[in-house]
Structure formats: C-alpha cells, structure tokens
Amino acid sequence: MEKGINISEIVESIREGGGEVEVCATADAEYDSAQQRVSVALDSFARRVATSGNGQHMPRPWLPPAERVTEHLPRSEATTFAKDVFRSWVRKVRAAIPHVS
Numbered sequence: 001m002e003k004g005i006n007i008s009e010i011v012e013s014i015r016e017g018g019g020e021v022e023v024c025a026t027a028d029a030e031y032d033s034a035q036q037r038v039s040v041a042l043d044s045f046a047r048r049v050a051t052s053g054n055g056q057h058m059p060r061p062w063l064p065p066a067e068r069v070t071e072h073l074p075r076s077e078a079t080t081f082a083k084d085v086f087r088s089w090v091r092k093v094r095a096a097i098p099h100v101s
Contacts, residue, residue: 004029029082
C-alpha cells in the first residue's frame, strides 16, 4: 500500500461558547498498486483557536461521521480522484455547521 496524499483545510471559523472554534476537514489517501485501488479516509473535527484549547479536537454532534471512499483506478488518476472526493467532503462539512441567525 502506497501512501498517497494528506489534505487538511480549515473549513470555517465560528463563535461558540464565548470563543472561536475552527472547523476542519481532512483526507488521507492511500493507493494499492496490486489492486489498482485508491482509498480515501475522510474526517472532520472542531478545535478551539485560543491557546487554552491547545488545538485539541473537540467532538461535535453536528459534524458528519468519518467516511471512507474506495475506487478502482490507475495510479495516474488517484491524486485527482482524492482531491475531488475531498472537495465534496468539504462541502458536506460546511453544510453541517450550525449558523446562528
């Protein structure tokens, strides 16, 4: 199994509980050349921006559960596939964030 790419993005910063919280999305892709298969592990988390939180991940019930997407592809298409899957994941995470009106 080849290590592929790791992607992370701060999707949005929100105010919560009197402080600022970053909502982040991640993707870790691996490629199995024997199977010609790419597997992308998707996750999301929230963390406090202030130093008191030390960047510790905080569970939030509104975040989507982690997912794994697997597809049979030649190695030449694996990176593009992983990036496309991640873009879709970021949209899903962003849509889950509660916005106070």
